[in-house]
Amino acid sequence: MNLPFLPDIILARWEWLLALLLLPLMMWWRGRIGQAPAVAFPTAFILRDLGFKAKSTSGGVTFGLVIVSLAAAIIALARPQKVISHDEDNSEGIAICLTVDVSLSMLIEDFYIGGSPVNRITAAKRVMRDFIRGRKSDRVGIVAFAGAPYQPCPLTLDHEWLESNLDRVQTGVMEDGTAIGSGLAAASRRLDKETVPSKVIILLTDGANNSGKLSPQDAAKLAATLGQKIYTIAIGTPGVHRIPLPDGRVITSGRQEFDEGTLQEVARIGSGSFYMAQDLTALKEIFSTIDALEKTEIKRRTISETEELFFFPASLAAMLLALALLLRLTFLNSAPVAVAT
Numbered sequence: 001m002n003l004p005f006l007p008d009i010i011l012a013r014w015e016w017l018l019a020l021l022l023l024p025l026m027m028w029w030r031g032r033i034g035q036a037p038a039v040a041f042p043t044a045f046i047l048r049d050l051g052f053k054a055k056s057t058s059g060g061v062t063f064g065l066v067i068v069s070l071a072a073a074i075i076a077l078a079r080p081q082k083v084i085s086h087d088e089d090n091s092e093g094i095a096i097c098l099t100v101d102v103s104l105s106m107l108i109e110d111f112y113i114g115g116s117p118v119n120r121i122t123a124a125k126r127v128m129r130d131f132i133r134g135r136k137s138d139r140v141g142i143v144a145f146a147g148a149p150y151q152p153c154p155l156t157l158d159h160e161w162l163e164s165n166l167d168r169v170q171t172g173v174m175e176d177g178t179a180i181g182s183g184l185a186a187a188s189r190r191l192d193k194e195t196v197p198s199k200v201i202i203l204l205t206d207g208a209n210n211s212g213k214l215s216p217q218d219a220a221k222l223a224a225t226l227g228q229k230i231y232t233i234a235i236g237t238p239g240v241h242r243i244p245l246p247d248g249r250v251i252t253s254g255r256q257e258f259d260e261g262t263l264q265e266v267a268r269i270g271s272g273s274f275y276m277a278q279d280l281t282a283l284k285e286i287f288s289t290i291d292a293l294e295k296t297e298i299k300r301r302t303i304s305e306t307e308e309l310f311f312f313p314a315s316l317a318a319m320l321l322a323l324a325l326l327l328r329l330t331f332l333n334s335a336p337v338a339v340a341t
Contacts, residue, residue, distance in 0.1 A: 009309070012079035019074045023067055065324035072317035080313070081306040093137045094294055095155055095194040097187040098128055101205035101235075102171045103146045103178050105253055108206070108241040111280050119244075120206055120236050123280050125166050131287045132159050139194060144169050147177030147211040149186035155194060172246060177211030184219035184230070184266070192226050199228040200294050201270065202287075206236040208259035216262050220269040230270025231290050232263040235277045 011017070102121060111123035118126075132140050140162060141155030152168035184203060191199040201223060209216050220230055241253045260274070267274040273293075277283035 008083050010081050010083055010306070012081055012306075014078055016074055016077040016079075019077075020071060023071060026070075027067060062324040062328045065320045065327070069317045069320035069324065072313040072320065076310040076312075076314035076317060078310075080309040082309055084305040084307060093139060093157075093196050094135070094198045094200060095139045095141075095191050095196045096135060096200045096202065096294070097141050097143055097155065097191050098131075099143045099145065099183050099187045099201055099203045100124060100128075100169055101146070101178060101180075101183070101207065102144045102169060102173065103207060104171055104176050104243055104245070104251075105178075105206050105236070105241075107171060107243050107245065108236060108253065109244065110237045110241060110278075111283075113280060121169070121171065123283060124204055124235060125169060127280070127283050127287050129163055129166060130284070131291060132162055134291055135159070139196065141190060142166075142169055143183055143187040143190065144173070145179050145183030145186070146171065146173070147175035147179055149179065149183045150174055151186065151190065155190060175211075178205065178207040178209055179212030180205055180209040180216040180262075180266075181214035181219040182212035184216060185214050185222060188219065188223040188226060188228055191223075191228055198294070199226070200272075200290075201228055201230045202233070202290060203230060203263075203266070204233045204235055205263070206234065206258070208257065209262060216266050217269065220266040224269050224271065228270065229272050229294075230267055231272040231275070232267045233275045233277055233283070233286055234258040234260060234263055235283065237278050 100121075106121040106124075107119045109117040109119045111118050111120060113123065113126060128142075136159070139155040139157055140159065141151070142153040142162075143149055143151050150173055152173075153162050153165050156162055180203070183205075184201065187201045187203075191201065223230055236258070238257065243251050243253050245251060258276075260276070264274040273290075275286040275289075277286055
């Protein structure tokens with residue numbers, strides 16, 4: 001039985017509380033009109049008319065202590081218990097490596113945030129930040145690649161640190177080019193060091209593989225052999241674009257083409273999916289889809305323990321009863337009154 005005013009306290013033998021109903025009956029019986037205790041003296045008739053009927057309230061204080069003592073004893077018999085419970089989580093997290101193209105074409109400003117044009121890498125980092133925040137139990141890291149790969153953010157559970165280091169994902173760090181195969185291989189090698197049961201590569205690129213010694217298909221086969229899943233995303237819009245460089249110069253890209261066939265083949269080998277993102281909304285939806293597909297398994301169980309509390313009311317009952325007995329035998333001891341016969 002739970003107590004509404006004490007949610008952490010239960011009574012294991014609540015039926016004993018029914019005995020509390022006897023206490024008002026005892027109090028009524030004790031307080032009824034009756035003869036006071038007396039000693040008969042033959043010559044006390046002179047005082048007869050001065051006599052009065054009295055309630056049998058001798059020892060009223062001690063009787064009150066006895067009643068409270070009985071109430072405490074009944075509560076002890078009801079076995080009050082404190083519930084101690086806690087949830088135990090056993091999370092089998094996922095290791096996720098965001099593999100991001102940082103070639104110069106990622107500076108093309110064909111995405112919009114709040115109505116203002118932004119480049120592809122800014123849009124990608126905006127969506128990746130939201131994705132990272134949602135993967136609280138997972139180790140997430142970033143591999144960037146242009147003509148060669150590099151690792152700006154190793155896999156970590158410290159997502160605040162990871163977000164603060166997203167600025168390290170930028171163009172110009174490595175020679176220009178698009179080494180998709182090398183980027184995949186670098187991500188796969190990094191994931192292989194993790195001991196979690198599920199490992200995922202999310203590849204985001206805006207071009208076709210034109211650098212590196214390893215083809216995207218061979219890199220995907222390597223990742224698949226290691227039990228890693230691959231999702232591929234082609235980001236950007238086709239056509240000829242202007243590329244504003246960090247030094248202020250503006251160059252014109254060749255005609256933007258996406259090697260959808262290769263990205264689809266890589267996703268198929270990696271047991272994942274291929275997506276196309278030509279605006280920010282589509283990119284957000286893609287990451288939301290992947291987020292829903294790759295759920296972290298959390299096993300939760302509630303452990304409940306109880307702590308017996310009967311000792312406290314039982315001790316109170318014993319102390320009150322002892323006090324009532326002490327008062328009855330000492331300070332509140334009274335002699336009977338005399339009445340005439």
